[in-house]
Amino acid sequence: MRLIDSHCHLQADRFGADVDAVVAAARMAGLERILVPGWNAWSCAAALALVERHPWMDAAVGVHPHDAAKVTDAEWAGIAGQATDPRVVAIGETGLDFDRVFSPIPDQLLNLRRNLRLAVEAGKPAILHCRARIGERDAQDALLAEVRAFPGVRPVIHSFSGPVDYATAMLELGAWISISGLAFRRGEEATAEVAALVPADRLLVETDSPFLTPPGGPRGRNEPAAVEITARWVAGRRGLDQVDPAIEASVGNELIAAYDAAFR
Ligand SMILES: [Zn+2]
Numbered sequence: 001m002r003l004i005d006s007h008c009h010l011q012a013d014r015f016g017a018d019v020d021a022v023v024a025a026a027r028m029a030g031l032e033r034i035l036v037p038g039w040n041a042w043s044c045a046a047a048l049a050l051v052e053r054h055p056w057m058d059a060a061v062g063v064h065p066h067d068a069a070k071v072t073d074a075e076w077a078g079i080a081g082q083a084t085d086p087r088v089v090a091i092g093e094t095g096l097d098f099d100r101v102f103s104p105i106p107d108q109l110l111n112l113r114r115n116l117r118l119a120v121e122a123g124k125p126a127i128l129h130c131r132a133r134i135g136e137r138d139a140q141d142a143l144l145a146e147v148r149a150f151p152g153v154r155p156v157i158h159s160f161s162g163p164v165d166y167a168t169a170m171l172e173l174g175a176w177i178s179i180s181g182l183a184f185r186r187g188e189e190a191t192a193e194v195a196a197l198v199p200a201d202r203l204l205v206e207t208d209s210p211f212l213t214p215p216g217g218p219r220g221r222n223e224p225a226a227v228e229i230t231a232r233w234v235a236g237r238r239g240l241d242q243v244d245p246a247i248e249a250s251v252g253n254e255l256i257a258a259y260d261a262a263f264r
Pocket of ligand 1: 007009093208
């Protein structure tokens with residue numbers, strides 16, 4: 001099965017000691033694309049340094065909702081300056097997190113808006129994180145309102161979480177939807193239905209490494225090679241819950257095509 005990882009923080013500290021081995025394992029597992037998003041100033045610079053060493057990978061620059069209240073104006077100016085770099089294929093990750101609220105919500109909204117504005121100006125998609133508390137959808141509804149306020153933005157819904165009608169509303173706004181190991185967690189049951197209904201040309205998969213290890217993945221630290229677990233699960237949802245090598249192969253081809261349409 002051909003594989004992509006549309007969202008993988010390979011520049012994170014937890015890969016500092018052995019990133020080359022992790023990248024080699026990803027290649028062995030069949031990964032053809034990895035997108036490395038930043039979340040603050042240093043991680044955006046580190047994403048660019050990583051894709052410089054691995055030209056088959058892509059970078060994204062932006063500010064995560066967790067960092068919304070921490071990034072200085074000078075740091076933001078630096079990130080905005082990186083947006084036109086040809087190695088930068090998207091703006092993000094940005095978005096809203098009403099679950100952990102590591103930055104106050106008003107700061108998250110201001111941060112999201114300037115990231116969305118930058119994405120429209122740069123003509124690049126916006127990679128969007130969105131989490132509400134289990135059973136709630138306030139973050140998803142707020143994100144929909146923000147995206148609607150920026151005509152021309154091309155949303156990439158990273159690590160999908162939320163109800164089915166949120167997915168369909170985002171698809172109507174032109175979004176790609178990326179599915180991660182979060183899909184296997186309690187409270188995320190709607191994602192199985194979403195995985196089946198997203199049009200093939202809008203569907204992505206990711207690990208969000210080093211986070212969100214899927215069941216059967218590496219213990220402790222998630223790695224890009226584990227995207228195969230999620231991709232096969234997605235193929236199963238699109239194939240009447242059967243293990244079917246032909247469906248897996250065609251989903252793999254579709255994932256590459258959707259990635260290239262979104263980012264290349
Ligand atoms: Zn992420």
